[in-house]
Each structure stands twice: as C-alpha cells, then as structure tokens.
Amino acid sequence: MEHIHFFHGDTQVLNNVTCRFSPGRFYAVLGPNGSGKTTLLDLMCGFRIPEKGRVLLGNDPVASLTRRRVAQTIALVSQSYEINFPFLVKEVVMMGRHPHIDRFSRPSHADLCAVQQAMEMTGITHLGNRYITELSGGEKQRCVFARALCQDTPVLLLDEAFSSMDIHHSFHLLGLVKKAVQEDKKTVIAVLHDINLAAGFSHEMVFLKNGQITAMGKTDAVLTQDTIQTVFNVRSKVEYNAYVQAIQAYFKPE
Amino acid sequence: MFSSIPAAIPRGKTGFLVVLFSLLLLGSILVSLSMGYMKIPIQDIPKIVLGKLVGGGHDQSSMRATYETVLVDIRLPRILTCAAVGAALAVSGVLFQGILLNPLADPYTLGVSAGAAFGASIAIVLNLSSTLVSIPGFAFAGACATLFFVLFLSYSPGSPGGGLSSSNLILSGIIVAAILSAGLSFLKFIADEQVSVIIFWLMGSFASKTWPQFLLVAGVLLVGLLVAVFYARDLNLVSMGDRSAASLGVDVKKVTLILLVTGSMLAAVCVSISGIIGFVGLLVPHMMRFLTGPDNRKLLPISMLTGAVLLLWADTITRAVLPHEIPIGVLTALIGGPVFCWIFKKSRM
Numbered sequence: 001m002e003h004i005h006f007f008h009g010d011t012q013v014l015n016n017v018t019c020r021f022s023p024g025r026f027y028a029v030l031g032p033n034g035s036g037k038t039t040l041l042d043l044m045c046g047f048r049i050p051e052k053g054r055v056l057l058g059n060d061p062v063a064s065l066t067r068r069r070v071a072q073t074i075a076l077v078s079q080s081y082e083i084n085f086p087f088l089v090k091e092v093v094m095m096g097r098h099p100h101i102d103r104f105s106r107p108s109h110a111d112l113c114a115v116q117q118a119m120e121m122t123g124i125t126h127l128g129n130r131y132i133t134e135l136s137g138g139e140k141q142r143c144v145f146a147r148a149l150c151q152d153t154p155v156l157l158l159d160e161a162f163s164s165m166d167i168h169h170s171f172h173l174l175g176l177v178k179k180a181v182q183e184d185k186k187t188v189i190a191v192l193h194d195i196n197l198a199a200g201f202s203h204e205m206v207f208l209k210n211g212q213i214t215a216m217g218k219t220d221a222v223l224t225q226d227t228i229q230t231v232f233n234v235r236s237k238v239e240y241n242a243y244v245q246a247i248q249a250y251f252k253p254e
Numbered sequence: 255m256f257s258s259i260p261a262a263i264p265r266g267k268t269g270f271l272v273v274l275f276s277l278l279l280l281g282s283i284l285v286s287l288s289m290g291y292m293k294i295p296i297q298d299i300p301k302i303v304l305g306k307l308v309g310g311g312h313d314q315s316s317m318r319a320t321y322e323t324v325l326v327d328i329r330l331p332r333i334l335t336c337a338a339v340g341a342a343l344a345v346s347g348v349l350f351q352g353i354l355l356n357p358l359a360d361p362y363t364l365g366v367s368a369g370a371a372f373g374a375s376i377a378i379v380l381n382l383s384s385t386l387v388s389i390p391g392f393a394f395a396g397a398c399a400t401l402f403f404v405l406f407l408s409y410s411p412g413s414p415g416g417g418l419s420s421s422n423l424i425l426s427g428i429i430v431a432a433i434l435s436a437g438l439s440f441l442k443f444i445a446d447e448q449v450s451v452i453i454f455w456l457m458g459s460f461a462s463k464t465w466p467q468f469l470l471v472a473g474v475l476l477v478g479l480l481v482a483v484f485y486a487r488d489l490n491l492v493s494m495g496d497r498s499a500a501s502l503g504v505d506v507k508k509v510t511l512i513l514l515v516t517g518s519m520l521a522a523v524c525v526s527i528s529g530i531i532g533f534v535g536l537l538v539p540h541m542m543r544f545l546t547g548p549d550n551r552k553l554l555p556i557s558m559l560t561g562a563v564l565l566l567w568a569d570t571i572t573r574a575v576l577p578h579e580i581p582i583g584v585l586t587a588l589i590g591g592p593v594f595c596w597i598f599k600k601s602r603m
Contacts (some may be wrong), residue, residue, distance in 0.1 A: 047500055078501065087494075087549070099503035
C-alpha cells in the first residue's frame, strides 16, 4: 500500500484512465505510438497536471509534493537524452544523487558508494572519465540508467530505456531491475516496444490505445492474440515457450 | 574502493584558479591605472589611491594633486565599471548557455540588447539626452520590457517546463529582436542629425564613467552572482534537459525563470551603462569551459574573473594604447569574432 497511483484523466491524450501500481511488481506499459504512454509517466512524475482526476503517490497527491520529494521517490529514465555539455560520465551519474544532497554540501561517502555501485551494475565504470557527449546512444542510455539507479528510489519509471541498447545490456539491466523488484520490493513501470521482452520480465501488463486502457492485469492473463489484435492490429500467436520460460508472441506478416 | 572516483568537486584546482585570476585582475587594474595619456609610475598608484580614498592628503604638490584627480576621479571609476561589466556579462553568458542548453547562446539571445538599443534610441530621438539619467533609464526599461514580452511569448502553462524550453525562448527572442531592429532602423531614419549619437551609443563606451555607475553595476553583479551560485547545481541539471532535471528533483520552471531574469537583468544593466558590448558573454564562458568543464559551480567564478580581465584589457587598449579611442563594442567584436571562429573550427576537428 505504499505507492499507489490513481489516475483519472480526462484529456484527449488520456481518457478516463484509472490504474494502481503496487510495490514489488514489474509493470510493462505497451501500446502503439501516440497512445499516451509517455503522458502516463509524465502524470506520475507530476510533470503534467491532469485536467480532471488526481494522481496519488502513497496517500499524497503528487501535485502537493515538492519536486525534490518526488525525486526521492520516483526516478525516471527518459526517452530523450540529448546532452550538449561535455560533462564527465561520473559527473552525470552523480547527478542522480541530487535529491539526496543538500544545497552547498559535498557528496558524502554513501553518495560516492552509490555512484560507484550504479556504474558497476550498468557496466560503465570504464567510461567514468569520458565525456558524455562522446558516447554512443546505447552507452549514453546506460549512463542515464545508472543515474536513475543511484537515485535509489522505491519507484523506477523506464520510458523506452532500452531503445538504443544491445540485447546483452538490455537483458542484463532488465534482470537487474527485476531482481530489485523481487528483493527490495521496488515498483518498476516500463514503457516497452518489444512485446516479448516485456513478456519475459513483467509481472503485469498495461495496454494503452488512444488514451484508454484496453487491457490490464497479470501478464499471462492479458497477453493474448485478441489483445494484440485489438491494440496493435497485428495477427499473432501467443504461447508458452519452454526455452524462454515465459509466454511469447509470434507475429505473422499480413 | 574510491580510488577510481575522485571527489566530484576537486576544489583545490578551482580554488587555485580563482586566486590566480583574482591576482591577475588586481594586477591588470594596477597596470591599466598607470597607462594613459598621462603616465603614472605604477609603484606610486596604491599610495595615491589609498591616500585619496582614506582622506589623508598630506602631500599637496600640484603634480600629486593632478595624479590624484586623474586616478581617482577619471581612471578608477572607468576601469572598475569596465571590469564589473565584463564580469556581469560573463556571468550572464554562463546562465544563458546553461538554461538554453546551448554552449553558443549569449546574454543577448533573448533580445535584451535589441530592447535596450531601441529604448536608448527613443530617448535620443526625443532629445531627452540632456538629462543624464534618461538614456540608460530608457535602455534599461527597453531591455526589461523586451525580456518580459519574450517570456510571455514563450510561456505556456500546460507543458512540463512551463513552456520555457530552449527552442521556445530562442525563437521568441529572435522574433522580438527582429521586430525591434526594424524599429531601430526606423528611428535612425527619422533621427536626422541625431543618428550619429545613436550609432555611437550602440557601439558602446566606458568613457566618462562615474562612481555611481560603478556602484550600480557592482551591486547588480553581486546580487546576480549570489543568485547564480545559489542555483548553480540546479543549473547543471537544467543544462541536461527539462525532463531529466525535473525527474532529479529540480523545479525547472522556477529555476529557469529566476535565472533567466537574473541573467537578463545583469545584461540589461550592462547595456544601459555602457552600450552593446558583444562577444564577452559568448566567448568567455565558452573558453573557460575548456578549463573548468561544464560544472557551473566552477564555471561561474572563473568566467566572472576572466570576463573582467578581458574587457578591462580591451578597454585599456582602446583608451591608452591606440592613437585614437575606438568604440569598445567594435573592438570586442573585432577581437572576439576571429577568436570565436578559431575556437569553433578547432573544437569540431
């Protein structure tokens, strides 16, 4: 009951959306382009205020909390990560500690530890002294991911955080996140485009289409041929795959 | 365990640079004081200036009295005003480059200079220049009006950063500056013989600056610097983009607005005191970033000192070295432009 989010939007982007996210669960948000996935995450962070309805974080409306307080609870790995200034990678990761460090005080031992650990976990320790502007898209995404990890929040939002990463790093980081969900009771809400990746890691799925929730529930229950047909308008076959140890979807070109 | 991660802020190096550049500034002020139409031995300067300021004038020889007048009433206010303007423009440049996510932005990006120029030209055309305050006053009013119009134009309450995104701000600034520059051309067209006054004002000068003017710039610089340093770490995050800054706990709308107003006020006061002086606000933060990195906590103090030293030398050259004083704005553009081209080309090879 710690992190309940309650939505009741009535804008064009999100139409009467109500959902609740609980700790210790990995949620995948899926839907076609422009279905309101990013807006959903924006609402959760309090970047946008719904025209109707409210967003609750625990028992408090997100809008009533300071940005700093929200940042201590929710970390976001966002889709865009264009950076124009040549910060060092380790400086970028250190920025994740921003909500935990008081103005004018220096990073503590614990802050440095968290940075070090996040960089090791994402495999960017060797990039520490490189300029962020020199890195490839996938490496930048891993830096931003490390920054969100060392923000050390109970809730982690991933907005297509793996779009430029190779399969090895995607799997590694998703595994890491899944472990944090199971062991530390974190809440992870990930917008993903790869349905099978989502099926392999998520506990629950939320399907969005035209700003409305089409299906929502346990992954095994909601990921069906019918759902995929309705949401994406693609013909598919969904079955349990023993090798992946999860249900997977196979698509047929029209 | 931490050997691979040195402290995030190696203050030793920044502290050393601050001391070094402060000494350089002090030395430049002394050397600049001694230079000019009347050469004054550099070793006598501290004695004369301190003697005059403290008020103990024992030595009443006529030569000494002249030196005193030249130093304390003429050169010192000009030199200090110039250094303060250089510092303020550099600080303003750091703020704008950070907020607009663009290492090539400058204090005039939001049209502050165009607004000031327009305001000053109205004062000149209406022949208000007889009362001393009016041209700077009009320039300042023009700059402020422009700033708030640009903010109004780019503001949209619905979006995450309040609509104060870099592209919105830059576009609004360009549009407003374009309108104002057309207005300025029109004023020049109807100004008749006053047109030369407008042109000279636009090119900038530190000639005949007074103590009150220095105190004004210095006061604004102090306040601006304090605000900037207070929000320096937030500015670091803002310079990474709205969404990431907001997700890391920065109130982007508030910080952006406060720093934009601070930067623009710094620029507006500078422009109204000394005319439009380009390239200091663009070039100094850009060059210093090679030295300190993009961390604004280090960049701000270093840029401030460098801006002061560089503009002081530019003014000293036009005042004491060149046979005929040329407008400072022209000189900074003539020196700064090519330097900028060189850095720009070099940085992308």
